[in-house]
Amino acid sequence: MSRRGARVQDAAGYMLHATPWRETSLVVQAFSREHGCVALVAKGAKRPYSTLRPVLNAFQPLLLSWTGMGEVKTLTRAESAGIHALAGGALMSAWYMNELLLRLLPREDPHPVLYDAYVEALRQLAGGQRAAAALRRFEWMLLRETGYGVDEEEPDFGDAQREPALRASLRERLADQLAGRPLATRRVLMELQRL
Numbered sequence: 001m002s003r004r005g006a007r008v009q010d011a012a013g014y015m016l017h018a019t020p021w022r023e024t025s026l027v028v029q030a031f032s033r034e035h036g037c038v039a040l041v042a043k044g045a046k047r048p049y050s051t052l053r054p055v056l057n058a059f060q061p062l063l064l065s066w067t068g069m070g071e072v073k074t075l076t077r078a079e080s081a082g083i084h085a086l087a088g089g090a091l092m093s094a095w096y097m098n099e100l101l102l103r104l105l106p107r108e109d110p111h112p113v114l115y116d117a118y119v120e121a122l123r124q125l126a127g128g129q130r131a132a133a134a135l136r137r138f139e140w141m142l143l144r145e146t147g148y149g150v151d152e153e154e155p156d157f158g159d160a161q162r163e164p165a166l167r168a169s170l171r172e173r174l175a176d177q178l179a180g181r182p183l184a185t186r187r188v189l190m191e192l193q194r195l
Helices: 089-104 112-126 131-145 162-177 185-195
Strands: 007-021 025-032 036-042 061-066 072-080
Touching: 007 036, 007 072, 007 089, 007 112, 007 185, 025 061, 025 112, 025 162, 036 061, 089 131, 089 162, 131 162
Parallel strands: 036 072
Antiparallel strands: 007 025, 007 061, 025 036, 061 072
16 A cells, blocks of 8 residues: 555446535545445546546446545546446436445445345346336345345245235335435435325
C-alpha cells in the first residue's frame, strides 16, 4: 500500500445509489463482487463534460477503480461493462433490490454469491421474466448469504402456486432484519398503485 492508500483497479460492480456532494461531485454507493458495498466520492461527476457522468447509472454493470483507506474512497475511473434495459415494474423491482442491499449489508463485506444473484435478477428483469421469481430468489440469497437464518434447501422460485407463501415468509424475515424501518420502495410502490 502506498501513502495514498489502497488502490483497486477495474472491480466489477454496480452503482446502487448516488447523492450530490458539494457543487460538482457525487457520493456513490456501489456494490462490488470482490469488495462488497463501498462508498465512493466521484469528484466532478456532475460537470457537463465529466467522463463519469454518462457512465454512473444504476443497474448497469461497471468496472470501477478507486483509491483510499478511509470509509469513503475516491473513485478514479468508471467504465461501462454492458447494459440491462429495465423499464416499468422491472425498474421498481431493481430499486427494491438496491434498497435491501444498502440497508442490510455492512460496508466492505464481500458477498460474491449474493453479487451473482443480483446480476442474475437484473438479467431476468431486463429479459421480461416474472419479477416475482427473480425477487424471491434474490431475497432468499440475501438472507442466506448474510446469515439471517435461511438454512433450508433452495425452493423452486418459479412455482407460482407457492410464491405467495414464500413471499410472506421472506418478507417477515426481512422485516425482522430491518428492525421496523420500512423500505421506501415499498411505500412508493403502494402510492403508485393508488394512482
